[in-house]
Amino acid sequence: MSLAFSRRVLTSATGLALAASGLVAFAATPSHAAGPAYQMPFSCQQSWLGKTYGGHSPSTLSIDWTRGSSTENQPVLASADGTVSVVKSLTTSYGKYVVIDHGGGSKTLYAHLNDHDVTVGQRVTRGQKIGIVGNTGNSTGAHLHYEQQYQGTVKQSVFNGVPFSMGSTLSSKNCGEVETPPAPTRQWRAQFAVEAGGGLFHGVRNPNGTWSKFGNVQNEGGDVPSGVRTTAEAGIDGDTHLVAVSNEGKLYHTVRFADGSWGGFGDVNAAAGQLANVTQVAAASVGAELQVAVVADGRVYHTVRRADGNWTPLAAVGNPAGDKPVTKVAMARTGSDVQLVAVADGVLHHTARLANGTWLGWGDVSAEGAPAAIADVAIAGTGNDLQVVLTVENGAKQYHGARFFSGDWVFNSLSPVVSGVTVTDVAAAAVNDELQVAFVAADGRVLHTVRQVSGNWTGVGSVDLTGVTGTRTGVSITGTYN
Known part of the structure; x- marks a missing residue:
């Protein structure tokens, strides 16, 4: 089905310069190409059985390997080709350990060796013996x-091309x-994060419309302290960057790499500045940079994660409605600009961050035809146009709109596409120039539809949430080319 558009003109807005100064180092794992062809x-x-535990140093993504009663003095082999960069014998910590540098920022570490x-x-x-399993240093019982690691940070391990799941015997x-398993054909894929019961689950919608099984992100990439309240995603260079707001109002960041493995969650507030009571987050990518907007105590703030992994200090982005608190933000890229609503x-407001920063x-978009009593909003950029999805009247009604490159806005009811559904959360993303939209329904379902390049909408279907536990409270989407 298709929806007709009428056009309205948006008056031009004055410029507000917010030049962010200085960079703050943050050790979250940066975007990277496929790593070495690791083997066990x-x-x-x-x-071998691989496990971790809460408080495992330096990361819960570190693996402790055991093989029953035959663990000690078993040969330890190099996981991939490389150059030995560290050989040390400590009485504490790692004990006797070896580090191999595989190039491109990738390393492996083998600790508690007997020799x-x-x-x-x-x-x-790869496969060359580098030592034997032991019980040296800060170790209780023989194990490896x-x-x-990537760029000095522990990431989820991958063996034979498959990310490792803790607690598995392999x-x-x-x-x-x-x-080496052949690399998959690079295509546009939709990455979905579902918040449920304070946990976070992730699945992929493939170009042919099939879905991967949803997996528990916190089992793969480490915990978000106090649980997840809401998330935002953005794709950069084949990787998926995910920003999460915890239930205690703090901001965390991780990466799902193109090979399906995860980095560990890093504390964004520690890197970009402390904010009290963060309630919402939005994200978009411009080149290799991650743009992030948050709502904290009803005000909007912005930061950028540079390509080198550093974050700019969080800075206020004005106040769109005087003393009225902001309840939701959404962000998307159109061309080289970042659009923010x-x-x-209940009123929709809009600004944009130009390429010069x-x-x-x-601007008040209600003057351009936006409906009133807005509960939620999601946006996505398709070329130079901005696609907008709104829920109004506490989610009982849904609208689709667009802001064209000319500055014109249009809005139309989505009742021909979605009907009889009360929506509690909405997300949108451009995936290969198509608009993909997800709704969390009041009955706990996650619904999905696609607005094709032609302007026609596919029928709304329920996403198979097998593997997702707890009450579904939110969803975020991005498109990643990998």
Whole structure:
């Protein structure tokens, strides 16, 4: 089905410059291409149990490997080709350990060894023996402490092309001449994060319309302290960046890499500045940069995560509605600009961050035909046009609109597409120039529809949420080319 549009003119807004100064270092894992072809650090066909635990240092993404009563003194093998960069023997901490540098920011660490067989600067190949499993340093019982790192931060381990799930027993394919699994064909995919019961679950909608099973992000990438309140996503260079607001009002960031593995959650407030009572978050990508807007105590703030992983200080983006608190923000890229909308007292307001870093003044979009009593909003950029999805009257009605490159706005009811549904949360993303929209219904379903390039909408369908536990409270989407 298609919906007709009429056009209204938006008056030009005055410029408001908010030049962010200074960068703050933040060790969250940056975007990267596919890493080395890692295999397990054990002999061919051996089966090992990999676990972690709360407070595991330096990250709950570190793996402790055991093999029952035959753990101690088993050979430890290099997971991939590289150069030995560290060989140390400590009486505490890692004990005897080895670090191999695989290039491009990727390293592996092997700790608590009883002995090591390599020296610093030595070139090793995948499957080469580098030591034996032991119980040295701060260790209770023989085991191998193992880390895959990127840019100095522990990430979820990947073996034979498959991200490792903690608590699994896996058989080693470190068998000499190992055929590396072919990389999947790069295509646009929709990444979905669902908030449920304070937890966070992630699934992928493939280009052919099939869905991956939803997995528990906090099992793969570490916990968000106090649980997840809401999230936003943005795709950068094949990776999916996810920003989460915790139930205690703090901001965290992680990355789902193109290979399906996750980085650990990093504390954004510690890097970009402390804000009290963060309630909402929005994100968009411009090139290799992640743009993030948040609502804290009813006001809108903005920060940028640069390509090098540093964050700019959080800065206020004016006040769109005087003393009226903002309840929701949404963000999207159109061309080289960042579009930002906010809802205050049920009214939609709009601004934009231009490519030179300056902001336009806030404009009241109700004067351009936006409906009143807005409860929620989501936006996405398709080329130079901004697509808008609104829920009004406490979610009982839904609208679709657009802000064209000319500055004209249009709004139309979505009743021909969605009817008889009360919506508690809405998300939208441009995926290969199509608008994908998800709604969380009051009955707990997550509904999905697509506005095709032609302007026609697909029928609304329920997303298979097998694996998602708890009451569904929110959803976020982005498109990633990987």
